[in-house]
Amino acid sequence: MSDPTPVAPAHPIGEARCVFFAYQEAGYACMEALLALGASIAALFTHKDSPGEEIWWRSCTDLAKAHAIPVYTPERMGEAEIVMLRALEPAVIYSVYYRNLLPVAVLRCAPLGAYNLHGSMLPRYRGRAPVNWMIVNGETQGGVTLHHMVERADAGDIVAQRAVAIDDDDTALTLYRKIVAHGAAMMREYHPQIIAGCAPRRPQDLSASSYYGRRRPEDGRIDWNWPARRIFNLVRAVTHPYPGAFGFADGRKVLIWQVRIASEVGEQGAPGTIISRNGDGTIEVAAGLGRILIVRAQIENQVECDAADALGSCATMRLD
Secondary structure (H helix, E strand, O other): OOOOOOOOOOOOHHHOEEEEEEOHHHHHHHHHHHHHHOOEEEEEEOOOOOOOOOOOOOOHHHHHHHOOOOEEOOOOOOHHHHHHHHHHOOOEEEEEOOOOOOOHHHHOOOOOOEEEEEOOOOOOOEEOOHHHHHHHOOOOEEEEEEEEOOOOOOOOOEEEEEEEEOOOOOOHHHHHHHHHHHHHHHHHHHHHHHHOOOOOOEOOOHHHOOEEOOOOHHHHEOOOOOEHHHHHHHHHHHOOOOOOEEEEEOOEEEEEEEEEEEEOOOOOOOOOEEEEEOOOOOEEEEOOEOEEEEEEEEEOOOOOEEHHHHOOOOOOOEOO
């Protein structure tokens, strides 16, 4: 079923004050889309970048400052922050990849509603890190959902959705970028309906939902007893800019940044055994079912390089 055709707002877009809770590239792209429409953004609530995190996105803070939009970075939305939010008199609240669940008192500050952009086809993949989890689980389709916010995370009525294909050459980053493009397009399309007070509402069937929590770096541990396809999916789900999949060789941690599937059938030696070192710099490793070609790897605290160079000094022929 296609989404309804957007209608003209009941009053000029610039008169409906928005407050944006946003972070990362998705937050930047959606705020940029609203500004291009002439939306009035009264404030940005965002996060400070974490030390040591690989920053690969454009800064919401920089965009806000370029447009003279006040920026706030509270650890949590306590009573003082909510009083300040009420004083801004927002008509609409948007949350785009903001890392904290907004309390009901925040949602009630906006008479035209509060809306969240979530990187999956809800009600599937509610919760944290949906893009990573979809690839880990071998999904072939993902998507993005704009929905009304309620107290329960990712459970409100759906405004609009866009599906995207997940290809074998997708990583979490390339899939995220597909989702960002669709999310920004939906913001441009549906903001006029939202401020007109006629945004679509389609209830979610939460009995069909799935929920996933935050992924941790230790979740990247490879079990070589897995089938080659499962190992392949894990590696591309957590490769750059994420912490990476890993195993151990000669007692040293080995980060595995890129792999290909050599075969999805048959068994050749104990899982984790290095079968061959190839002239193209790859290393072939036995999986529980099939074989994996490691393309790029890195001994911890050393430089990333071709797998053959990274693992050339390993005395054992098995990746534990």
